[in-house]
Amino acid sequence: MTEPAIRLLIVDDHPLVREGIRGALSTAGFTVLADVGNAEDAIAAARRDPPDVVVMDITLPGLNGIEAVEVLRREHPALRVLMLSVHDHPEYVLESVRAGAHGYLRKDSLPEELRAAVRTVQRGNTVFPAARAGATETQAPILAAAAERLELLTRRERDVLVGIASGKANKEIAADLALSVRTVEGYRESLMNKLAIKTTAGLTRFAMESRLLGRAP
Secondary structure, three states, rough: OOOOEEEEEEOOOOOOHHHHHHHOOOOOEEEEEEEEEOOOHHHHHHHHHOOOOEEEEOOOOOOOOHHHHHHHHHHHOOOEEEEOOOOOOHEEEEHHHHHHHOOEOOOOOOHHHHHHHHHHHHHOOOOOOOOOOOOOOOHHHHHHHHHHHHHHOOEEEEEEHHHHOOOOOHHHHHHHHHOHHHHHHHHHHHOOOOOOOHHHHHHHHHHOOOOOOOOOO
16 A cells, blocks of 8 residues: 655745755655745644644744744644754754754755655654764764654653753652652653663763753753
């Protein structure tokens, strides 16, 4: 049985770039629902006709792409997002993951790489670079690994992780997030299982590697 075409929303503020992305994805197995030039139009388009995958630029006028991903994923939890950017630094990858993106690809990638990445995220997997230029030899693999592992966590688990890494007790985290202490304990256990980290110190180190500290729960 033929799989249904992947329904796509393309978001980029450059018309020529949008046309190029649309051309690369105007082939069997893909249906481009719309291409828009800013985050506000992307949010509106997704409300009218939710896509399966959004191909999102980071640099947009007004609300940027990372901020747009947060809104889109909040409104459409099943939505998959592939960031497409000229930026070449691991921090952008981590920021994208924090926002809820499932993949990150450079704009100078080949059309077949774009199509493969879209298929990968649509199937529930992730696409992230192993290393980015601008990271030190030791920093690059750490950042890439943190991005992959961070993708495993739900937004609430990330909030609890921030609380743990900030040195707060379960009772304090529960009060901050309007949860019960038992629920926070459950999230803590889930974090340790998903990340294969069994100590508070280990969770704190992971939060630091993922640049999560500084976010208020």
